Amino acid sequence: MTMDPTLPEPRGPLSEAVITALAGGSPPEVAPRTVRDAEPLGEDLQLALYVCYELHYRGFDQVESRWEWDPELLRLRGRLEDRFLATLRAESPGGTDVEIALEPLLVEDPGAYGVSHHLLDAGRWWEMREYLAHRSIYHLKEADPHAWVIPRLRGESKAALVAVEFDEFGGGRGERMHAKLFADLLDGAGLDSRYGHYLDHAPARTLATVNLMSLFGLHRALRGALVGHFAAAEITTPPGANRLAQALTRLGAGPECTRFFTEHIEADAVHEQVMRRDVIGDLLSREPELASDVVLGIQATALLEDRLGDHLLACWRSGRTSLRRPLP
Numbered sequence: 278m279t280m281d282p283t284l285p286e287p288r289g290p291l292s293e294a295v296i297t298a299l300a301g302g303s304p305p306e307v308a309p310r311t312v313r314d315a316e317p318l319g320e321d322l323q324l325a326l327y328v329c330y331e332l333h334y335r336g337f338d339q340v341e342s343r344w345e346w347d348p349e350l351l352r353l354r355g356r357l358e359d360r361f362l363a364t365l366r367a368e369s370p371g372g373t374d375v376e377i378a379l380e381p382l383l384v385e386d387p388g389a390y391g392v393s394h395h396l397l398d399a400g401r402w403w404e405m406r407e408y409l410a411h412r413s414i415y416h417l418k419e420a421d422p423h424a425w426v427i428p429r430l431r432g433e434s435k436a437a438l439v440a441v442e443f444d445e446f447g448g449g450r451g452e453r454m455h456a457k458l459f460a461d462l463l464d465g466a467g468l469d470s471r472y473g474h475y476l477d478h479a480p481a482r483t484l485a486t487v488n489l490m491s492l493f494g495l496h497r498a499l500r501g502a503l504v505g506h507f508a509a510a511e512i513t514t515p516p517g518a519n520r521l522a523q524a525l526t527r528l529g530a531g532p533e534c535t536r537f538f539t540e541h542i543e544a545d546a547v548h549e550q551v552m553r554r555d556v557i558g559d560l561l562s563r564e565p566e567l568a569s570d571v572v573l574g575i576q577a578t579a580l581l582e583d584r585l586g587d588h589l590l591a592c593w594r595s596g597r598t599s600l601r602r603p604l605p
Contacts, residue, residue: 281335291325292321294325318481323484326358329353333345365580369573371573373568378575396520397520397524403604406467414475414487416459424442424494430560440551441551465533475600489577489578502574504552504556505571509578512553514541519538522542
């Protein structure tokens with residue numbers, strides 16, 4: 278039995294063209310105007326881009342592996358990426374000072390109130406399950422997008438990033454891989470832990486946070502942005518993970534559910550120092566011209582995570598699902 282996910286349902290002309298091509302075996306046909314008119318962060322473009330990227334991960338059931346490097350599909354993907362990247366650049370403040378870009382992430386704003394705060398203080402079980410379904414789109418492939426940057430780094434920055442990735446992949450133990458811990462969490466929460474199972478449930482705001490990593494990881498020219506993203510993620514994870522572990526305990530979940538988050542509390546606190554000092558520091562000492570890209574990676578991560586967080590809280594406060602379709 279295949280473990281590959283099935284192709285999702287289209288959400289517009291772009292995703293329909295990509296999915297139809299993969300299912301039927303013919304190159305996608307998309308008019309340039311269709312790409313120009315699409316909302317860069319909208320459902321159709323983000324799903325089309327996600328499907329294109331997924332060919333570089335597990336792929337899809339009954340879709341031939343050759344599609345990964347199909348020139349027509351890559352040409353279309355490039356046009357989609359141009360729209361996405363242009364929007365990220367336009368909506369990020371920009372700059373070249375990495376320390377200033379990281380500064381807001383190092384100390385939590387005491388007045389901030391995000392998704393993890395809500396789930397800890399007042400979250401209901403159905404909200405927690407929805408949050409886990411959203412995050413499954415990435416966490417079941419956790420650390421895979423960041424592995425693409427390894428051959429694009431040199432010296433200390435490469436060695437230090439590999440050390441962080443080694444922890445992400447369980448320190449050489451399959452049962453400790455973070456993706457496996459998240460699958461265990463899904464099982465413990467009564468959710469489906471199959472890779473890609475909740476793709477049709479996930480809105481564009483969720484897909485964009487994952488597409489960001491794939492975009493930065495697959496392009497050598499954006500290696501600085503991928504490093505910036507990775508650093509931002511490691512810095513902001515420990516406090517949120519601590520609250521989520523406590524929230525799960527409050528809701529009566531067992532250790533198979535909390536283990537994923539407790540694993541991240543100490544590990545990512547160490548990773549933060551490694552990413553800032555050894556990865557970013559060494560990278561910019563060798564290639565100072567990448568500073569603006571590192572800043573882009575930090576700011577774009579915050580931009581997309583804030584958009585997703587705002588969506589989740591707005592939906593939950595009004596008593597409605599944050600997914601495109603409710604969970605069973």
